[in-house]
Amino acid sequence: MKARPARPTxxxxxxxxxxxAPADTGAVRSVEALPPQAPVQPRAKQLWYAVVFADLxxxxxxxxxxxxxxxxxxxxxxxxxxxxxxxxxxxxGSVHLFGSLQALHAAIDAAWTRCALPAHSAIAPxxxxxxxxxxxxxxxxxxxxxxxxxxxxxxxxxCTGWGGEWLQTLHAMGVTRLGEVLRLPRDGLAxxxxxxxxxxxxMALARQSxxxxxxxxxxxxxxxxxxxxxxxxxxxxxxxxxxxxxxxxCFLRRRQAGVQSLELRLRHRVIAMTSIRxxxxxxxxxxxxxxxxxHERLTRLELPxxxxxxxxxxxxxxPLPADSLDAFAGLRGDGRAGNRAPQLVERLRARLxxxxxxxxxxxxxxxxxxxxxxxxxxxxxxADPQVGDMPRPIWLLEAPLLxxxxxxTLSGQGLILAPxxxxxxxxxxxxxxxxxxxxxxxxxxxxxxxxxxxxxxRCWYLHGVFx
Amino acid sequence: xxxLIEVLLETTGLGEVQxxxxxxxxxxxxxxxxxxxxxxxxxxxxxxxxxxxxxGIDLSHLLVVxxxxxxxxxxxxxxxxxxGVCAVVMLWLQGSDERWLRRLKLAAEAGGALGVLFxxxxxxxxxxxxxxxxxxxxxxxxxxVGEASLELIKVQxxxxxxxxxxx
Numbered sequence: 109m110k111a112r113p114a115r116p117t118x119x120x121x122x123x124x125x126x127x128x129a130p131a132d133t134g135a136v137r138s139v140e141a142l143p144p145q146a147p148v149q150p151r152a153k154q155l156w157y158a159v160v161f162a163d164l165x166x167x168x169x170x171x172x173x174x175x176x177x178x179x180x181x182x183x184x185x186x187x188x189x190x191x192x193x194x195x196x197x198x199x200x201g202s203v204h205l206f207g208s209l210q211a212l213h214a215a216i217d218a219a220w221t222r223c224a225l226p227a228h229s230a231i232a233p234x235x236x237x238x239x240x241x242x243x244x245x246x247x248x249x250x251x252x253x254x255x256x257x258x259x260x261x262x263x264x265x266x267c268t269g270w271g272g273e274w275l276q277t278l279h280a281m282g283v284t285r286l287g288e289v290l291r292l293p294r295d296g297l298a299x300x301x302x303x304x305x306x307x308x309x310x311m312a313l314a315r316q317s318x319x320x321x322x323x324x325x326x327x328x329x330x331x332x333x334x335x336x337x338x339x340x341x342x343x344x345x346x347x348x349x350x351x352x353x354x355x356x357x358c359f360l361r362r363r364q365a366g367v368q369s370l371e372l373r374l375r376h377r378v379i380a381m382t383s384i385r386x387x388x389x390x391x392x393x394x395x396x397x398x399x400x401x402x403h404e405r406l407t408r409l410e411l412p413x414x415x416x417x418x419x420x421x422x423x424x425x426x427p428l429p430a431d432s433l434d435a436f437a438g439l440r441g442d443g444r445a446g447n448r449a450p451q452l453v454e455r456l457r458a459r460l461x462x463x464x465x466x467x468x469x470x471x472x473x474x475x476x477x478x479x480x481x482x483x484x485x486x487x488x489x490x491a492d493p494q495v496g497d498m499p500r501p502i503w504l505l506e507a508p509l510l511x512x513x514x515x516x517t518l519s520g521q522g523l524i525l526a527p528x529x530x531x532x533x534x535x536x537x538x539x540x541x542x543x544x545x546x547x548x549x550x551x552x553x554x555x556x557x558x559x560x561x562x563x564x565x566r567c568w569y570l571h572g573v574f575x
Numbered sequence: 576x577x578x579l580i581e582v583l584l585e586t587t588g589l590g591e592v593q594x595x596x597x598x599x600x601x602x603x604x605x606x607x608x609x610x611x612x613x614x615x616x617x618x619x620x621x622x623x624x625x626x627x628x629x630x631g632i633d634l635s636h637l638l639v640v641x642x643x644x645x646x647x648x649x650x651x652x653x654x655x656x657x658x659g660v661c662a663v664v665m666l667w668l669q670g671s672d673e674r675w676l677r678r679l680k681l682a683a684e685a686g687g688a689l690g691v692l693f694x695x696x697x698x699x700x701x702x703x704x705x706x707x708x709x710x711x712x713x714x715x716x717x718x719x720v721g722e723a724s725l726e727l728i729k730v731q732x733x734x735x736x737x738x739x740x741x742x
Contacts (some may be wrong), residue, residue: 137604449612452658456640458650464641470624480624482639500629502592505619552714554723555588573588573620 155200155209155251157216158185161193161418163228168192169333178362181221183212188235188320194242194256195322196235209249225386232256235320236268237310240286243267253314260312261287265363268308279414329359329367329422338377338414338427342406345374345415349406352420353399358424360393367391369423372402376413384409387462389450389485391426397451404458434436475572476504498530499548501558501572532560548574576601577687579680583590583696583707587619588734595691602662602684603633610687614655616640616661616666617648645654649675656682656690665691670698672717679705699728706731709738 120308125495167173179186186198206212220227230241232250241248250259263286298306311318331352368391374382383539456465466482529545544560558572602673642648652666708729726736
């Protein structure tokens, strides 16, 4: 080592940091500012596999990142992303599944080879050690923490990923290998570089835990498609959409999840994008259902302009109801119809619009126009049994229709039928109060009407038809 | 059950829906779980939930569809009849051509549903593929002024004629 730190302190080598006696100089402060040197706690043994892709942009595109993480997740549930181009996998629990560490290492490496992504990988008991070895291109398998210092010593300091300033400082000190860094006094290093550098080394040597954030699969499906030429035909869009829907269904199936809404975005050259939102009657991951709904919507779509590309975005992922898992749909003898009812609703809604298909329920309320309401989630609630026994018409007019004065009484044939009036007086509290006398009546054409007389104005209104 | 019934109406309000309520009830009860849905397409007014609940209709399996055009209404009816989840599909139309009615009939047979089509009585002299055609008019006989009268104008495998009933 050419240049020792300017002010040599006690021989406080990294080999034994926990026993480091606090120096009695001003430099101590920076050491004290370090996270407390917790005694190495016995914790579950970890083993990390790090892969560093040669392509710096390997994890840049979110779709690619997602794909790589998912294939990594077939080896372990614990995957973490180290930008820009590395992944970390915790594999301790997976070793015995593959027989040996060597087999596991080869199996994971093969996954990247299949994706035609050149990469370097390494296995070590800590994340940073594995990462550094992989960055340095050493295909090592270190399975014991005590072997770490020896293995790390030969690595060039560049593999730490530290900033250029730190590396320059180290180079100025004549330090090029990690082993030399490890031999530097801790407090000196903390002062010259940063306490963070010391922490990194501790983490790499498993003296300090290194919490990492796990990769969590994205909660939405999103795929973008660009056409080589502008597309003007809806039929072509439908065709192009099919594999995307297939992948969407696959994406959902892998997560045991479904969606209740989808958004299809069509991009045009000049005008703003066309956004098509479709809702589904139930949570589903069924490819056919998703495809049918999108097809139906596209069929009645008039393209405002040629389409350059499109994107399919799923709504939030929702857990599938247990009985709708596609694998079992065909096995349930009685449930066939139950599964297809939402499909019918979806198909109708896709073409006619979401508001055009609804259910109705009675509402306990005296004013006839308020005694029912539309429901859009299906199947709706069962009917409230508390409905009166006064006659009610099958049809209710949207708004009461004012009748000419002679419509009922003067034409000879039209007449009020017994039994006479049902008085409804209600609603004074919300300003839409009614005071009406309802009758059954028959109009000159023989139709049975439900009419009322406004008690204040004495005007007659038609409100329903006994169809 | 899988058939198409056409009801020709002089005017709405003659008890034309009442006529089918027993059938709707029976279908819903018999078909519980299998294909319990009732679909009403393009009704002339809002179906009034309290009235239907009074009659015992299971409203949780009633679907009201409001298409914008006659073609969409026919399409919706075909989808519903064909789906195999509907017991009865009722459709209100002003006019339609025979080809569409034939499609509805085929869909009803394929889906095992009963299709009921309400049309104005001016279509009574057109040919129709419906299995049963009913004509509902206000009564004209002197003793029953104001009562509706029902006439069977076509029935496959039966004899047409007036029907005695008081809707």
